[in-house]
Amino acid sequence: MALLQIAEPGQSTVPHEHRLAAGIDLGTTNSLVASVKSGEAQTLNDEAGNDILPSIVSYQEAETLVGEQAKKFTVSDAENTIVSAKRLIGRSLKDIQGKYPSLPYSFSGDENHPEIQTRHGLINPVQVSAEILKSLNVRAEQALGGELTGVVITVPAHFDDAQRQSTKDAAKIAGLNVLRLLNEPTAAAVAYGLDSGQEGVIAIYDLGGGTFDISILRLNKGVFEVLATGGDSALGGDDFDVALVDHIIEQANLTRPLSNAMERQLSQQACIAKEQLSQNNQVEVNLTIDDKPWSTTLSKETFNTLIAGLVNKTLRACRRTLKDADITIDEVIEVVMVGGSTRVPLVRSEVEKYFKKLPLTSIDPDKVVAVGAAIQADILAGNKPDSEVLLLDVIPLSLGLETMGGLVEKVISRNTTIPVAKAQEFTTFKDGQTAMAVHVLQGERELVDDCRSLARFELRGIPPMTAGAAHIRVTFKVDADGLLEVTAMEKSTGVESKVEVKPSFGLDDSKITEMIIDSMTNAKEDIQARMVKEQQVEASRVIESIQAALVEDGKLLSEDEITAIENAISSLALIAQTNIAADIEAAIEILNDSTAIFAERRMDASIRTALSGQSVDEV
Amino acid sequence: MNYFQLFGLSEKFTLDNTKLSEVYQTLQKAVHPDRFAHASNQDQLVAVQKSAMINDAYQTLKNPLKRAGYMLKLRGTEMPNEQNSFSDNAFLMRQMELREMLAEVKFAEDIDAAVFEINQTLDSEFSLLFKALQVKLNECNSAADNLAIEDLRKLKFYQKLHVELDRLEDLLFED
Numbered sequence: 001m002a003l004l005q006i007a008e009p010g011q012s013t014v015p016h017e018h019r020l021a022a023g024i025d026l027g028t029t030n031s032l033v034a035s036v037k038s039g040e041a042q043t044l045n046d047e048a049g050n051d052i053l054p055s056i057v058s059y060q061e062a063e064t065l066v067g068e069q070a071k072k073f074t075v076s077d078a079e080n081t082i083v084s085a086k087r088l089i090g091r092s093l094k095d096i097q098g099k100y101p102s103l104p105y106s107f108s109g110d111e112n113h114p115e116i117q118t119r120h121g122l123i124n125p126v127q128v129s130a131e132i133l134k135s136l137n138v139r140a141e142q143a144l145g146g147e148l149t150g151v152v153i154t155v156p157a158h159f160d161d162a163q164r165q166s167t168k169d170a171a172k173i174a175g176l177n178v179l180r181l182l183n184e185p186t187a188a189a190v191a192y193g194l195d196s197g198q199e200g201v202i203a204i205y206d207l208g209g210g211t212f213d214i215s216i217l218r219l220n221k222g223v224f225e226v227l228a229t230g231g232d233s234a235l236g237g238d239d240f241d242v243a244l245v246d247h248i249i250e251q252a253n254l255t256r257p258l259s260n261a262m263e264r265q266l267s268q269q270a271c272i273a274k275e276q277l278s279q280n281n282q283v284e285v286n287l288t289i290d291d292k293p294w295s296t297t298l299s300k301e302t303f304n305t306l307i308a309g310l311v312n313k314t315l316r317a318c319r320r321t322l323k324d325a326d327i328t329i330d331e332v333i334e335v336v337m338v339g340g341s342t343r344v345p346l347v348r349s350e351v352e353k354y355f356k357k358l359p360l361t362s363i364d365p366d367k368v369v370a371v372g373a374a375i376q377a378d379i380l381a382g383n384k385p386d387s388e389v390l391l392l393d394v395i396p397l398s399l400g401l402e403t404m405g406g407l408v409e410k411v412i413s414r415n416t417t418i419p420v421a422k423a424q425e426f427t428t429f430k431d432g433q434t435a436m437a438v439h440v441l442q443g444e445r446e447l448v449d450d451c452r453s454l455a456r457f458e459l460r461g462i463p464p465m466t467a468g469a470a471h472i473r474v475t476f477k478v479d480a481d482g483l484l485e486v487t488a489m490e491k492s493t494g495v496e497s498k499v500e501v502k503p504s505f506g507l508d509d510s511k512i513t514e515m516i517i518d519s520m521t522n523a524k525e526d527i528q529a530r531m532v533k534e535q536q537v538e539a540s541r542v543i544e545s546i547q548a549a550l551v552e553d554g555k556l557l558s559e560d561e562i563t564a565i566e567n568a569i570s571s572l573a574l575i576a577q578t579n580i581a582a583d584i585e586a587a588i589e590i591l592n593d594s595t596a597i598f599a600e601r602r603m604d605a606s607i608r609t610a611l612s613g614q615s616v617d618e619v
Numbered sequence: 620m621n622y623f624q625l626f627g628l629s630e631k632f633t634l635d636n637t638k639l640s641e642v643y644q645t646l647q648k649a650v651h652p653d654r655f656a657h658a659s660n661q662d663q664l665v666a667v668q669k670s671a672m673i674n675d676a677y678q679t680l681k682n683p684l685k686r687a688g689y690m691l692k693l694r695g696t697e698m699p700n701e702q703n704s705f706s707d708n709a710f711l712m713r714q715m716e717l718r719e720m721l722a723e724v725k726f727a728e729d730i731d732a733a734v735f736e737i738n739q740t741l742d743s744e745f746s747l748l749f750k751a752l753q754v755k756l757n758e759c760n761s762a763a764d765n766l767a768i769e770d771l772r773k774l775k776f777y778q779k780l781h782v783e784l785d786r787l788e789d790l791l792f793e794d
Contacts, residue, residue, distance in 0.1 A: 149657070320789060422675075479652070545659045606650065610645045610649035613645065
């Protein structure tokens with residue numbers, strides 16, 4: 001194993017090698033993986049030649065099945081076959097049961113970490129997503145002939161912090177390095193924009209199986225600037241099926257509760273009927289009720305009436321988002337349709353009516369997100385250093401803190417470009433108060449109860465002072481993945497207390513490690529070895545990138561400074577050959593710290609260079 | 620380095636929006652975390668910080684009221700505390716009238732027309748004040764700056780009314 005090669009600074013670094021990277025569209029109903037091969041982004045097929053993987057995981061006696069194989073068990077073994085896990089991820093039990101009352105699973109686990117009882121024991125929805133990711137990873141490695149450097153995973157733009165964090169956790173369990181979480185409509189815009197060369201304001205209308213997003217973007221010279229995004233993380237084609245199922249139940253004189261198998265049969269038939277109605281004006285729905293055949297005719301008109309309210313809901317979101325973007329309908333030059341549910345004729349005709357132009361349906365609505373993610377993964381992996389493409393995305397929902405009286409004070413408002421850092425100051429309201437509760441919320445409403453609770457923590461160790469004398473600074477940081485980190489600090493006395501937030505709905509590190517161990521199907525695999533290998537890969541990545549930086553910008557450092565960094569590189573290289581993950585991790589940390597000043601100077605230098613390219617006016 | 624310097628712009632209230640957004644995009648192309656997704660953690664950390672700072676600078680310079688507040692702060696004139704009372708009684712009376720108008724919108728016979736009308740009123744009063752602010756800011760002396768702060772405070776009242784009108788509109792169209 002030659003993981004680490006040390007080069008004398010100035011002499012080497014690896015000439016440009018192509019790093020394998022992939023884009024993954026982790027959908028509610030279907031998932032895909034795509035990659036850039038010889039300059040072109042394309043979806044990757046499984047052995048049977050299919051690129052679409054149904055997002056279904058079935059826990060069978062001997063093995064865990066994913067995709068088509070799992071699909072066979074959706075009716076016969078509904079309790080152990082998890083479909084649409086994306087709708088459950090990052091949600092509380094209360095959320096799930098309120099929104100989807102007739103799911104065939106039996107839940108346990110606590111309120112904030114619901115788990116599904118299967119014959120493989122308790123399974124968290126995050127683990128279900130991890131199985132799907134693993135399956136796509138295997139496919140990608142086979143198709144590309146090597147291990148992936150990293151992946152871009154797409155999420156609905158409207159996903160909140162807990163849902164995003166859970167998606168990232170799923171990737172961690174699957175052993176994937178996430179280069180970025182990318183919003184689905186933004187991914188679609190990249191695929192569309194680079195392909196068409198179009199410039200101006202476009203709208204991406206993305207109606208998938210379980211989520212709806214509308215994003216307004218401005219395309220200009222390779223820059224994809226999201227002006228605003230909106231939607232509903234619990235509205236999609238599945239809801240059309242639900243409306244149809246309710247209708248069929250009424251027609252067939254059935255009464256709930258029904259058996260799990262019956263519920264599954266109904267939703268399958270509803271889904272088939274929905275798809276056929278995209279082509280035909282009426283369809284026959286056939287069911288087996290109490291072992292007897294039963295059928296009814298369903299007209300397109302009836303279907304349209306059933307879903308009209310849902311389609312309208314999407315248009316209301318369009319209206320609000322255009323307003324947030326400060327864009328009029330006439331300024332939108334193109335409406336791009338994404339997601340399988342945009343095949344429904346009523347959706348197309350209503351969108352056309354609303355935007356007053358024919359929506360673009362020529363690109364494959366199932367593949368465009370994965371293709372966009374693959375293009376971005378290729379860039380992020382470092383394969384296109386001269387690329388002009390830049391994505392400027394936004395945070396979909398406002399972030400705030402609970403204040404007196406159960407009210408929410410917004411710290412970062414929705415549609416703010418990320419990354420972003422904002423701080424707000426608070427004070428104590430009682431004499432001698434030494435602790436303060438911080439409650440972090442996400443949402444647009446004014447009352448705490450109407451917003452999503454993301455995390456609670458307490459800042460302790462505030463020195464006792466008179467009321468109002470303490471200065472508590474709460475800082476919100478949202479990174480490029482749209483993930484939030486909150487810290488609080490009392491600064492008036494110079495005493496700093498700092499707390500990092502663990503999201504209420506997320507999994508803690510020990511739980512994730514436990515799940516990684518659980519997920520190791522092969523006895524030969526072992527967690528220790530995997531962790532060592534992960535750290536070794538990380539070590540070689542860090543060394544490689546710092547050496548490249550030294551070659552490029554070593555002139556920004558004094559000789560002593562260069563020596564210090566080189567020493568840290570050498571000691572990391574030595575330690576990386578041992579097999580103690582924690583030691584390697586610590587050495588990586590030391591090397592990273594030793595480059596702090598260097599990183600800062602390089603970044604400032606690149607800002608200066610960028611500015612000098614501009615004609616600096618009037619100074 | 621202040622935000623104007625960061626963007627290579629002179630500290631004037633009137634600025635070229637196209638130019639501003641061009642510089643913004645150029646700077647983000649240099650420091651955005653996407654450029655450093657494969658770099659060392661230290662580089663990624665610094666990239667997030669710089670990129671967030673450039674985002675904040677851009678938002679501050681792009682939004683005229685934020686820009687005015689920022690310029691006044693650079694010149695050493697700080698906004699008075701929100702609790703400080705307003706001495707301009709006529710202005711306060713007018714604000715109360717506007718609030719009443721807003722509250723009555725939902726009872727109007729033609730809601731669309733009522734929303735349109737109040738929008739027009741808010742816009743025209745806002746732009747009058749805004750022009751006054753602009754003139755004062757361009758004088759570049761502390762007496763004018765102190766008056767400008769008052770205008771800015773008033774403009775923020777209008778901004779709040781606008782936000783409330785938006786919220787009201789959302790509610791009315793949601794049903």
